[in-house]
Amino acid sequence: MKNIDKLPRDEQAEPGTGGGPCCVDPFAELPPEQRPAPERKNTGLRKTTCPECGLVYWTNRPTEVCIHCSS
Numbered sequence: 083m084k085n086i087d088k089l090p091r092d093e094q095a096e097p098g099t100g101g102g103p104c105c106v107d108p109f110a111e112l113p114p115e116q117r118p119a120p121e122r123k124n125t126g127l128r129k130t131t132c133p134e135c136g137l138v139y140w141t142n143r144p145t146e147v148c149i150h151c152s153s
């Protein structure tokens with residue numbers, strides 16, 4: 083009968099220690115323009131196809147001719 087009062091109470095003694103913030107986005111509170119962009123957003127990059135050789139590539143130049151054909 084004495085064991086009833088001997089239940090471990092340390093499990094809830096320290097809230098917040100159960101799990102680490104491994105999955106928390108550190109930039110979740112920032113507006114989108116202040117977040118570090120993992121994606122190419124404002125770099126001007128676009129996917130295009132070279133009309134000369136048909137190479138599909140990413141470029142930020144106004145021309146669609148790849149560097150191999152423009153040189």
Ligand SMILES: [Zn+2]
Pocket residue numbers: 132133134135136137147148149150151152
């Ligand atoms: Zn080309």
